[in-house]
Amino acid sequence: MSAPSLDAVIVGAGVVGAACAYYATRAGLSVAVVDRGPVAGGTTGAGEGNLLVSDKEPGPELELALLSTRLWRELAAALPPEDAVEYEPKGGLVLAPDETALTALRAFAAGQCAAGVEAREVDEHELAHLEPELTKGLAGGFHYPQDAQVQPARAAAALLRAARSRGALVRLGEEVTAVLTGPHGAVRGVRTPRGELHAPAVVNATGTWGGRLAALAGTRLPVLPRRGFVLVTEPLPPGLIRHKVYAADYIADVASDSAALQSSAVVEGTPAGPVLIGATRERVGFDRTLSTEALRRLAGQATALFPRLADVHAIRTYCGFRPYLPDHLPAIGPDPRVPGLHHACGHEGAGIGLAPATGLLVTAALTGDEPPVGAWPFRPERFDSRGPADDFSDPFDRPDGPPPSPGART
Amino acid sequence: MSQTPLGLVRAAPAAPYTFTFDGRILTALPGQTLAAALWAAGIMSWRTTRGGGAPRGVFCGIGVCHDCLATVNGRPNQRACLVAVQPGDVVTVQEGTGHDATR
């Protein structure tokens, strides 16, 4: 191999891998990014680009989200304008249909505010002012000014391009077939059909397929796919829907452990015009078959919030597979079971939002610097103590077969 | 003597009826699509794009490309190549998403 000496090989060119490459190269590290598909070919490309703090209860994930919120604001200013990542600090609006929901939402928001979230209660009158098309008769809601949005594929591509301009080696369409280890079990690189890439560290940023890369490295990470459908409407005038708008039961759905279908639509406009309505959550392996029930619920909830959408066409729907870990927290940091292996995956539906903080954490671990937030809750070996988790079955063994290659279908 | 499409198939249409296009009174033959009636009047575009404001009309002619979108009786995004003209229809040039005017 004539490749230059590398500090780390990052596997995965989704938003998390791209953010790891961005911050690692900014810290002066020499990295390669390898992906079997294109940039944003997996869950990133199916994401809505949510940068949310509003849906997170106080705890380690919220801490990560708050840091990421700040980092995304910095990135939006630092990335060249031609990258057009469509960063929009539009704010979130969480709605309570009735007094019971509003009471619960108040308690939830109070806890968040204590943890550093900005949230402000808005009454029905102000809701109408913030979202003129919103249905009448809601009990109230909370405005979360820190919630924001980026176009996820462009964001990943921009981070990757910036990393490349700082010397990162980017190898797309090249699948990692082996994680190379030395005599004492420490990683020393990866093998692809094009040859070997040698580095003392390998970062697993393969998202929903993170369990498979862990297995290649001889260890275990119980990442499961949690499917989500998104509905996309015909182009609508910018400003028709101004915030990320969702009903309060969304939060319960995100935190649910159930495999069955959950849905509470997040409705939002995009700079390009279409309104996105997403997303459902269910654990059905890597099955891409259209679920008309998912569409029924998304359309029903979106039109209940915004009656005007009833006559608007859905022109597209697609699904993605969130990388889900049993405790809903990502796995970030070095894996003590395999020296040199780092994980940066399992962000479920929050990967776009949490990517920059993840990149910083991974970079700190690679350089040996102090991490910006406590990484202990994200330690990848935390599932070992539970023994074989009851709710984990290897999705790759399911009858619907191996996951399709990213990019095979939209 | 030059042939016409109506002459070719020996059409003897029922009485034409009128509709308006941006205020102009036009006629349509019974059963004609909006696009056909506009073509018959020599009108080739009835929409402007939301990015460049460029004029568009029929392209694929079979309902696939959605280039011929028009606003009919206030309802935007009707495919002119599919929708039949009804007597008295009010058709307007559609600008942008078609929803801007009704915002």
Add this chain to the structure above:
Amino acid sequence: MTPPVDLAVVGAGPAGLAAAVRAAGLGLSVALLDAGERPGGQFHRYPAPGLRAARPEALHHGWRHFARRLRQLETGGVTYLPRHHVWTVARGDGCWLLHAVVGPDETPATVRARAVLLATGAYERQLPFPGWTLPGVVGAGGAQAMLKSGLVLPGRRVVVAGSGPLLLAVAASLAAAGARVPAVVEAADYRAYGRSLPAVLRTPAKLAEGARYGGGLLRRSTRLLTRHAVTAAHGTARVEAVTVTRLDDHWRPVPGTGRRVPCDALAVGHGLVPQLDLAVGLGCATRRTADDTHALVVDADQATTVPGIWAAGESCGIGGADLALTEGEIAADAVARTLHDVPADPRRHAALTRRRTRLRAFADAMAAAHRPGPGWADWLDDATEVCRCEEVTAGRVREAVAGYGAHDTRTVKLLTRAGMGWCQGRMCGQAVARLAGGEGAAAVESRPLSCPVPLRPLAQLPPEAEEFRA
């Protein structure tokens, strides 16, 4: 709930109509769903009754057979459902669920069926060029469709261009209806037919058809230019002229050979693309065709790779109306045999099968002859809009490829929005795939919604609470 029909046929073009009528004749309960106002599909588009055309056959081949099937449709026990646009076929409880939006009001409807025959036809392949978004530039098939149904012409002086056997038919129709057609510009070389001469010779009806077109055109002094392409359209409010340029063997424009041809309309198209959205949504396997599109894989009985789903006509590979009819009849017989044990008539079956083989060989020869050469993208300048819906230029697609490493249509779409608009990439897919670096066919696109569906009918779908378990 009423019991499911035996067979739901999607599409009332030649294949679907033949299959529906035949299946009903064999005793099956049949629903025929079609997006159009009247049966016939794109091939047998005919004027609305109010136009009172005494001789609709002047614009059609095989009108007599079609008229016979129309009568059978009226009398033969088929439940004909026009204006039903099926947007997905889903698995229900022991049957298929065909979800449709109906009519201009787009109300929801669901048809339940034990078996489904997809006869969803095709749409025209477009290869962009500078000026192709000007009003007056229309699809060749589109011009034909507008003429057949609405009895209108796009202009007085219409250049016909692109590639494929449809061009001659379109030029002949336009000329017969009174348009002046100064030129038919064909990018391929008809001499390529010579390489598959046996297949061509076995299909004398097709040759007669071609001769008829050719004769009609010659009488009207149309120039037939092979190995040429329209590489630009000019005008401001509408097309006023086109540039016709000679192509080399790879369809690269030969510098210095461009000529300006005045016209007030251009009818352009590069063959047909099978309409596969419902089938792909069901998981039916596809194959790559000789002209770089994708078609469904079907067996000798026209069964797709998904049990219970049959297909006939252009979705199984472009082949024209005669082949579509044949496949439709074979499929109907097979469904009747499968569902009701209706025994096959061996002589009839053998005759249909022979006919299918012969027509398919001819179609494949034509497809190979008209396969776009890789050099056509050279006539796209950076300012040319590739995606008509989202107004994405070739320059922006090239930038996504060079600057961000996008090497497939999905990534280009995610980064540029090319293919994300109303038509969902049906017009630009081929071009984007080419610019993204592919030599041939784009990957099979998955479009779970085969047409736009308003949110109201989606919200009104019957709940599947019981069936819907992870």
